[in-house]
Amino acid sequence: MLIGSNSGPQKIFQKSLFTMSSYDLRLKDLDQVLESEVIDLSKLREFCFNGIPDVKGYRSLCWRLLLNYLPCDRNKWDEQLDHHRKLYQQWLDEILVTPGSFDNEECDHPLSEDPNSKWNTFFKDNQALTQIDKDVRRLHPELSFFQQATDYPLSNVVYSSGTKRLNRRVGMHFLNSANVVRKGLGIVKITPKAEQTSTSEFKPLEEGSEAHWEVVERILFVYCKLNPGQGYVQGMNEIIGPIYYCFATDPIIKMKEHAEADCFFVFTNLMSEIRDFFIKTLDETDTGIVNMMRKVTERLKENDPVVQSYLVKNEIYPQYYSFRWLTLLLSQEFSLPEVLRIWDSLFSDSQRFSFLIDICCAMIVLIRDQILAGDFSTIVKLLQNYPNVETRVILNKAAELSVKNRDEESSGI
């Protein structure tokens, strides 16, 4: 059920104990799957579930496929990519304008009370930007990657004397006289005053270059503008981070140079599946986070009732740990390379995100002895700072649980 009917995940994981030559064989397998004119998605899932090789840009290509950005029909790839990259560019052109830069806007001005005033929207957007900015500056600070310059900066942004950098707009929530100069008759121009409230190392780069975190900031802002009902919620930075990292480090240059646009679409597709985790009013619905936490508890109860009741007895509620695990697809619990590996399996799950539940359950079961020996604070600490357990071990355990779960379901238990 999870991946093709004749091969359970358990079998696949056993296959992963490969030697060097079988590694080459594996690459050949993957090439074969990817080379066919119309890619067999279930074969691809079956392969990727076991981990995508960290070479030749396989991961970035497979994620594009698994998250339905690229169609299975290879003949359609060029057109699809071209179309979407142009579309993204068009959105950027529309979204990244500062009011006042149009000539025909003389009746619009920063003090306008017209709700359709571009200025009004501008100031409102800046509030969302403020939150995005705080979060992208706190994205994987343990890596230097996000603070480094991208090879593909957006030229009209980086050669604007700073005026088009989104982080310049942070803090400009309302009209601040110092920000606005009048140019001649009625035409108002905004000159953003750099307001740097963060002390972090995440500094915007010099004229002509921009850091990866600035690119991520722009993608999130575009997403936020195009999904006004939802807006930006903290944690989305942790979802986009690994995708962007994967695309922006692609060894295939002709993919890497489009990391920004492609990341936008893949992130959007992924968000469409997990959006409900981020919306407070949907907490209690079927697809909301409360129900997901309940599923983890239930799965744990089926597999390790002793630990589950010990947690209940000690009043260790799921919102102390599985809330974050689930909302962020575990991206804050493990290091980035481990997250990439875990996401290979998550994205290969045709019943997303059933395998995520299995992983969460496995994580608890694997440290059951420590849990059972602990009191309230040690357990909460343990679950909030998950100990060093090898990803392979966790995934194997999760696969084992998912097989068991599936067998029990089919035999009607």
Place this chain on the structure above:
Amino acid sequence: MAKKTYDLLFKLLLIGDSGVGKTCILFRFSDDAFTTTFISTIGIDFKIKTVELQGKKIKLQIWDTAGQERFHTITTSYYRGAMGIMLVYDITNEKSFENIVKWLRNINEHANEDVEKMILGNKCDMDDKRVVSKSRGEGIAREHNISFLETSAKANINIEKAFTDLTLSILNKTPGREPTDVPEKINIDRKSDRLSNRCC
């Protein structure tokens, strides 16, 4: 349950807008360090520190909450069990100061009536970027009869004092309270706790 190595257990809570420095304050206090390598808090985080005051060993169980509105259903459920609450704003951020009133309202709605409160104006090392004067901070604290400190997690100003002061004010009104009076688990406010999905 493990053997008790403390005389009293106090539960403290940190609240305030996103980015004001709650996690940094807690980290400075618990690990005596400041790094810029912080990630945003999603949901609720937890640290323990044992302090010795007036000859008593006091275990502080400190909950660090996420600032953004999305997480309020989760975080407000912890107010009830808290004995002390620190409200944090950022002296370089006007909005975070204005929102102190909103956070106070939340406390009134969800916390115990006798909870000890304290307002912290954080990032006071950044005087050149200051937009909220110290007297405005003192003003709002006086108005609500709450103690007030300006702090810096980065420069380690008043962090220790903030926690000590808050702990002392809890200690001083709980004479002779034995640890057994205080279950170690935090009491979640059942009414408002829509997320406490206790299974079966």
